[in-house]
Amino acid sequence: MLEIKELWFKHKGQKEDILKNVSFTTEKRRLTVILGPNGSGKSTLFKCITGIWKPYKGSILADGKEINKLSHLERAKIFAVVPQEHEPAFPYSVFDIVLIGRAPYVGLFSSPNSKDYKKAEQALQILGIYHLRDKPYNKISGGEKQLVLLARALAQEAPFMLLDEPTSNLDFKNQIKVLSKIKKLAYEKGLTALVTLHDPNLASLFADKIILIKNGKIVAEGKPEKILNEKLIEKIYGVKVRIVQNNGFRLIFPILETSCINKPLEAQK
Amino acid sequence: MKNLKAIFLIFSPLVIGWIALFLGAYKVNPLMVLKIILNEVFHVFNLRDSAEKAIIIDIRLPRVLLAGIVGASLSGSGVVLQGIFRNPLVDPFILGISAGAAFGCAITVGFFPHWSIQLNAFIFALLAVALTYFIARTQGEISRLPLILSGVIVSAFFQALVSIVKFLVDPHKLQAIVFWLMGSFSLADWQTLKIAGLGALIGLLPVYFMRWRLNVLSLSEEEAKSLGVNVKRERLILIVFSTLAVATATSVCGIIGWIGLMVPHLVRMTIGPDHKVLFPLSLTAGAAFMILADTISRTITNFDIPVGIITALTGAPFFLYLLKKGGKEAWGK
Numbered sequence A: 001m002l003e004i005k006e007l008w009f010k011h012k013g014q015k016e017d018i019l020k021n022v023s024f025t026t027e028k029r030r031l032t033v034i035l036g037p038n039g040s041g042k043s044t045l046f047k048c049i050t051g052i053w054k055p056y057k058g059s060i061l062a063d064g065k066e067i068n069k070l071s072h073l074e075r076a077k078i079f080a081v082v083p084q085e086h087e088p089a090f091p092y093s094v095f096d097i098v099l100i101g102r103a104p105y106v107g108l109f110s111s112p113n114s115k116d117y118k119k120a121e122q123a124l125q126i127l128g129i130y131h132l133r134d135k136p137y138n139k140i141s142g143g144e145k146q147l148v149l150l151a152r153a154l155a156q157e158a159p160f161m162l163l164d165e166p167t168s169n170l171d172f173k174n175q176i177k178v179l180s181k182i183k184k185l186a187y188e189k190g191l192t193a194l195v196t197l198h199d200p201n202l203a204s205l206f207a208d209k210i211i212l213i214k215n216g217k218i219v220a221e222g223k224p225e226k227i228l229n230e231k232l233i234e235k236i237y238g239v240k241v242r243i244v245q246n247n248g249f250r251l252i253f254p255i256l257e258t259s260c261i262n263k264p265l266e267a268q269k
Numbered sequence B: 001m002k003n004l005k006a007i008f009l010i011f012s013p014l015v016i017g018w019i020a021l022f023l024g025a026y027k028v029n030p031l032m033v034l035k036i037i038l039n040e041v042f043h044v045f046n047l048r049d050s051a052e053k054a055i056i057i058d059i060r061l062p063r064v065l066l067a068g069i070v071g072a073s074l075s076g077s078g079v080v081l082q083g084i085f086r087n088p089l090v091d092p093f094i095l096g097i098s099a100g101a102a103f104g105c106a107i108t109v110g111f112f113p114h115w116s117i118q119l120n121a122f123i124f125a126l127l128a129v130a131l132t133y134f135i136a137r138t139q140g141e142i143s144r145l146p147l148i149l150s151g152v153i154v155s156a157f158f159q160a161l162v163s164i165v166k167f168l169v170d171p172h173k174l175q176a177i178v179f180w181l182m183g184s185f186s187l188a189d190w191q192t193l194k195i196a197g198l199g200a201l202i203g204l205l206p207v208y209f210m211r212w213r214l215n216v217l218s219l220s221e222e223e224a225k226s227l228g229v230n231v232k233r234e235r236l237i238l239i240v241f242s243t244l245a246v247a248t249a250t251s252v253c254g255i256i257g258w259i260g261l262m263v264p265h266l267v268r269m270t271i272g273p274d275h276k277v278l279f280p281l282s283l284t285a286g287a288a289f290m291i292l293a294d295t296i297s298r299t300i301t302n303f304d305i306p307v308g309i310i311t312a313l314t315g316a317p318f319f320l321y322l323l324k325k326g327g328k329e330a331w332g333k
């Protein structure tokens, strides 16, 4: 379980707080989604958790343990970060990239051992991308890259997985595929997954819990069907929406000012 | 296929070294070369002393070995620098490390003859790389073009300092200093070989054991941190040790550019970018390449052309080729 308690953060030399009294918890085996407009502080929150931004006020507890004082090495054994953009300077193979996930367990003056190789291979198999093993990472598709990075995070064997906008470069199918994988991994491997998304529909489809954030403040938190209502979404994004329900699925779509849906604009006159 | 290429790269210095031993103004039979060397190591053939033996053992062998060690040191540190700076266009020469080391050597010979040349070379090489690093590191991560530019600036600065030393120094010592600017193995003997070997060993051995880390360090700084790497500390360790190897190499043979840029590329193209394999194979390929360049430099004309000229003649076009090939990417972040 990850507990964030009364977290305040601002950048050095700046007046305004970016995170203001943020508190929430996430649970094991569950996928928690942070939803919020651009600049609301989602990435900043992640960077506080992973120790890139320090110091902050408040506390972050991973399974009850305060992580403030941990070194990067100790953190890497607790949190696996899946970066959004990732362009290695050299054309490593997919397997090389996944093996890098073992870095926290490999000594400074040594190389991965047979156990590390096995873990990396297993991670590829679990994500169903073993056939990509020897392909150069820079020559596979965006969706495949995201799966490779997930495999790397899995090889890292950290109980918490942090993913900042894992779907932003993906097509429709891959968005669904990647989020399904994340949700399944969390459940089957007993991980705690924390994901930021921009699409309220994807969030409502996949999240076990949603945390709505705006201007560094938490606006609401809870199960998607409980908190995602028309009013709240308008409050957060400033867009009027309508929510329709069908077979237990909820679809959120915007009400456009000009009713130009499905029609060319000149037809309105 | 990859394995075959790797084996080829591993044994290339032996084959090219052997060829280098029988080529030269004084022709020696290739088999005789083997016989002389086996005799020297195992004392099997009871060969009598001869001109051939003297040429091979006292002149050519130390020169070939020295070229090999220097080639390995330069391309090994090229791999390190390219890896930690995530920049395929750098090497110890471009980043000004060689020039810093040459200045350390020049002032030692010129003004402080009782000091250790290698120590001064090391100190000024470190100073040079630190300058390059901090000039390039304006904000957060170091991007490619600023790094190369600051390397060029630092290199020019130290070469200018060497010129001042040349100007001030007593003419007898001038020749030795000129030597450091040209890059040549013509003064190789067993003594310089020992120094170079020791420097390469101390400098490259820790890097050898850390070679897989280069895969992690070649990611963005933030990403490497999230994988538990103490980026600053590990970069520092790698820079200090590889600079030691470069400084010793420069102290025995002067500034030899480009090889640290070319060899890692050629090896990467052959067996891929995984540093676990790339680093050791760049050592052997670098040795082979340098022996080859030196052999060309001493056999192509009747003079002993400084080998630095040969490497520059191949290196500069190679750099252009990389730029063209990499296009925008090569200049980008």
Ligand SMILES: Nc1ncnc2c1ncn2[C@@H]1O[C@H](COP(=O)(O)OP(=O)(O)OP(=O)(O)O)[C@@H](O)[C@H]1O
Pocket (backbone or CB within 6 Å): A011, A018, A036, A037, A038, A039, A040, A041, A042, A043, A044, A045
């Ligand atoms: N290095 C920095 N220094 C100062 N301010 C920063 C820095 N990085 C981000 N900010 C500010 O912090 C605020 C939150 O940014 P953050 O990147 O956390 O938002 P986000 O929710 O991840 O947005 P997006 O959805 O666009 O990724 C923004 O107002 C941004 O301008």
Ligand SMILES: [Mg+2]
Pocket (backbone or CB within 6 Å): A042, A043, A044, A164
């Ligand atoms: Mg963000």
